[in-house]
Amino acid sequence: MPATLVSIRERARVLLDGICHVCPACDGRRCPTGVPGMGGTGTGASFRNNVTALAAWQVNMRVLHDRKDQDLGLRLFGQKLAFPILGAAVAGARVNFQGRLGEEELARAFVLGAAEAGSLSLTGDGPLPELMDAGLKAIKAAGGRGIPVIKPREDGEIVSLIRRAEDAGAVAVGIDVDAAGLVNMTRAGQLVEPKTVEQIAGIAAATSLPLILKGIMTVADAEAAVAGGAAAIVVSNHGGRALDHTPGTAAVLPEIAAAVGDKITVLADGGVRSGVDVLKMLALGARAVLVGRPLAIAAIGGGAAGVRLQLEALADDLAVAMRLTGCGDLGDIGPGILARTKLNMQNSKI
Template structure:
């Protein structure tokens, strides 16, 4: 199996919704929402890539690091790599409908279980999207984390109850979906969440709460103080608001503010093992990857998703050798290009 072959097959199966670009950087698909692009001009998606590119590593080979350890833990669960599957939904409108929600969730969950990492599932206006991820977690027994859109507090609590019954290890709220017009037009409430509402959610669910869509130290502090156990630094892949900062640019200040108080994940433009290492060096515990896993699914199913996870983890392993990094507690310092 070859990544270029997977990309080409995915391009064909995604019927113009994704071009399977050599580098998934948001340029060719700018503004294509629905689709795989970034909203508006596509600037936020593109900026995620540029932000990561500005951070540089130093090559080091005079050391004794021969077999780096790429394993980590999240919320007390040991995983083989710091690379998780991001919650993805809307395959018909965003990817052409070659795969159903249930097809994708099942193969992604199986792949995550097979490679020893965490699967995350999503939520959207189609009422079958959340149950599809729940069922994948239940049937595969993967380390799974479902995410709800920022619905009413009562709806969120109910979705957390369903997640708990399915065997999920945590539960997330995609808070950056607060302005999703597709949800509002379909008559489903989404909106911002106050500190009081977050505290109420934490109090009434039986799983650790993760808030996804945190882009400032101030909101990271609110999440930690309100009882959330983890955050995802994310601008929703550049799909909800144009002209935001890239996640790699805001991550260091967020990590400085709450690094000792709450576990930090990040997404946005992570494509390779060196990207993973950069995000960990900037303060994340692990990364979420979305679009490339969707591409892999369309280009070769579960086997292709596993191939991609192994490709990125091998790249991380190699990058750690070449920066003298023996484990993920000893990540290299980065410098920023001017």
């Protein structure tokens, strides 16, 4: 029998015993682990805030219109994508998943699964060279359809990793600037640091690949990314894994998109679990979203086929959400589809 998302998640639940409960709602409320693991850092508030910030927005249902066919396609970093949902950078199988799958398996599942679904995935970096190596190997195997995200290391080191990304044929390259204090790097004695606009400009000038800065949570940082010549930002708090008590990304995305959306490509992640969540992020100003934990679960339970199935399920769900809000293509999605009403916490599952 072909694997289904249900059987894939069941398998992942067994494999992730003690690390992640594979909850029906992945909202950070019951995570048995933080960082390392699958949860958020500290109290887990930043992870939970991502989910509650998205839930605080509601959408206006529109069913009397002529938008009968939904086109989810877009161009991003020179690539044609089937839908605006990308795999997030998820790495560190040895520490986060206690080695229950290999680093190469994890990276291949994200990159090949996303490429097979007609999208793209990011890959991660960490203290062990095997993380970056696995990501670059998977990207090369996918004909370059992937984006390695480098830690905010010393500038020279970043540039040499960018050279390796270029050799692998990557379509873009990222730096997760919110990892400037990541404990697993600092504990391993590896330098990570906040970057100045001048440093970003130097790195951007060193490559012809689009440079993405991941981990932007304020208008000031978004403007600094523009000033430094970045091609894109990801409004992200690292899935709540970098700093405790940050707002949810859906709460800060509108002001960031309003400030820089016409100067730079704005992407977003954090707590995206359904097609309606994708629709909300796009309506709040993101051009596309990244999904982390649900794809990690799919990768562990079903490899590349699992990632592909999960991405396609999200895309199908987005198509329905677009149809029921009167959107024919991504250009139709704007703030007009959103209704902000007071979230009734008692009636909400969150």
